[in-house]
Amino acid sequence: MSSPDAKRLKTDDDDDAPYELIYWPGLPGRGELIRLLFEQAGVPYIDHTIDHTKTPKEARQTVFEYIDPDNIGDATNLPILAPPILKHGDLVLHQLPNILLYLAPRLGLAPKEGNGVFLLNQLVLTLLDGFVNEMHETHHPIATSLYYEDQKPEAKKRSKHYLEERIPKFLGYAQRVLHSEASGGETWLYGNKLTYADLVLFQCLDGTNFAFPESLKKLRESRHYERVFELYKRVKEQPNISSYLASERRLPYGDGIFRHYSELEKDVQIKLPEPRPATL
Amino acid sequence: MSSPDAKRLKTDDDDDAPYELIYWPGLPGRGELIRLLFEQAGVPYIDHTIDHTKTPKEARQTVFEYIDPDNIGDATNLPILAPPILKHGDLVLHQLPNILLYLAPRLGLAPKEGNGVFLLNQLVLTLLDGFVNEMHETHHPIATSLYYEDQKPEAKKRSKHYLEERIPKFLGYAQRVLHSEASGGETWLYGNKLTYADLVLFQCLDGTNFAFPESLKKLRESRHYERVFELYKRVKEQPNISSYLASERRLPYGDGIFRHYSELEKDVQIKLPEPRPATL
Secondary structure, X not given: OOOXXXXXXXXXXXXXXXXXXXXXXXXXXXXXXXXXXXXXXXXXXXXXXXXXXXXXXXXXXXXXXXXXXXXXXXXXXXXXXXXXXXXXXXXXXXXXXXXXXXXXXXXXXXXXXXXXXXXXXXXXXXXXXXXXXXXXXXXXXOOOOOOHHHHHHHHHHHHHHHHHHHHHHHHHHHHHXXXXXXXXXXXXXXXXXXXXXXXXXXXXXXXXXXHOHHHHHHHHHOOOOHHHHHHHHHHHOOHXXXXXXXXXXXXXXXXXXXXXXXXXXXXXXXXXXXXXXXXO | OOOOOOOHHHOOHHHHOOEEEEOOOOOOOOHHHHHHHHHHHOOOEEEOOOOOOOOHXXXXXXXXXXXXXXXXXXXXXXXXXXXXXXXXXXXXXXXXXXXXXXXXXXXXXXXXXXXXXXXXXHHHHHHHHHHHHHHHHHHOOOOOOOOHHHHHHHHHHHHXXXXXXXXXXXXXXXXXXXHOHHHOOOOXXXXXXXXXXXXXXXXXXXXXXXXXXXXXXXXHHOOOOHHHHHHHHHHHOOHHHHHHHHOOOOOOOOOOOOOOOHHHHOOOOOOOOOXXXXXX
C-alpha cells in the first residue's frame, strides 16, 4: 500500500505507470468511452476486460473484488461502487466522467488547465446524461435489478418519449455547440481541435445507432443535425480510431447500455424542429 | 464579450468577480447543492432565484434566455443546456457536478490539485447519481415532459425498487467510505476534514428525508448507516449551515427533485443487509 501523495497528479510523474482499465468483460458499455481515448492517443493500456490471459469469469472476478462491500480502498483510494475502474500507478478511480476528466489532459485530448477543463467537462457530462444514462433507462425504466422482459410495457413508453423528445434535444444541443464561437468553427466541439468530447459524441452516436437505427436514420436524414453527423464521420475516419474499429479490440454491442430491441422503435413519431438558419 | 484566457482559472485572478447562481425560482432543487457551498464558506453570492429585486417570472426569464436554442454562448463560453448555471466573471458554466468541481477548491472546500480532486469528484458524482438523478426518476420514470399524475403506476413501481434496493446501496456506499482509511477517520468523507462532498451528502439525505420520511426513518433506526447519519447531523450543526437553514434563504421543498408523495412509500419493504462488523 502506498501513502497518499497529494502533489503527484499535478505533474506527469506517474506517466511511467501503465494505465489499466477494469470493466465487465464481453461488452463495450461505459468502458468503451475510455478505450477510445487511449486508442486515439495511441497510448498503450492494459484492458482487463479483453486480456486474453484471463477468462471472462476471471475478468468479472477482478471487478467483483473491487466493488466488494468489504473492500474499503486503502490510504490513497476511496472504495469503488461500480466499474468502469481506472488504475494508474497507486491511484484507483471510478465514475466514467471522472476517469475521462483525469485521462484526457494526460493523453493530449484536453487542456491541462484553464476554462477548457470545465467547458469540456460540462459538455461530456451532458452528452453522457443524454446518450448513456438516459439510454440505459429506455430498457430499464423501473429497476436495474429486473430483466428487460419484466419491464417491457414501461420500456416502450419511455423509449417513445426518449426518441421523440430527448434524443432530438441532445442532438440539437450538440448542433448548437457546433454553431458556437467557442467551438472555434464547425469541425470540433471545442477550441477548434479534436478533444475527448468529440470521441464521447462519436461513441454516443454509434451506440444510439445500434440501439435505435431507424430513429437515428430519420434524424440524420432530416439534416437538422448535419454538423453533428459530420463530426461523427470525421472521428470515425481518424487513422487511429479507424484501425481500432477494424480490430478485434472493438467489442460488438450486446446486452450493455446500448441494446437493440426493435419493438421499442415501433410507433415512434419523430417530430422535427422547424428548420433554423445557421446563426454563425 | 471577453476573449478567452485559458490560464485565468489556474490562479485566483477572478476572485474579485461576484459569483452568480442562476436557477429556477421557488424550489431548492439542484441549485441548493451550490448554495450550501457558498453558505458554508461564508462567501457572498448573487442568487437570481431569490433575488428580491426580481419577480419569479423575471428570474425564470433569465434562465430561459440562457437555455434558448438561439443562445450559442460567446467566444469564451459554450451554450447552456439547463440550469443550474454559474456565472463568475466572464465564465458561464452549467452541469451541477461541474459547477461544484469549479467552486469547491476556490471556496476552500476541496484541494486545488492532486488525487483529492478526482477522489472527491467521483464521490460527488456517485452521491448525485444515487440521491438526485435516481430520485428524479422515482416521480418521473417515463418522461420529464409528463406530469407525475400521468405516470403514477410506473412511479410507484420504480419507487419501491429505489427504496428497497438503491437507497440502501448508496447509503451503504457512503458508510463504506466512512470506514475507509482514505476518509481519515469516520468524521468526514475524505481526508479528515469537511469538504464539499460532505455538504452534498447532507443535502442528499435532507432531500430524501423530505421525499421518503418513513423509509429513511427505518433505515436510520436500523443503525446500519450510523456514521452516515452522524455526518448528516455534524454538517447540520456547522455554524454557517445552521444559520443558513434557519434563514429565509433556505427555500422549502416543493415540486422539484425532492417531492413528497406518500403513496410512493406504501408497500415498501426495506430489506436490511446483515449487520457487518466495522472493518476499521
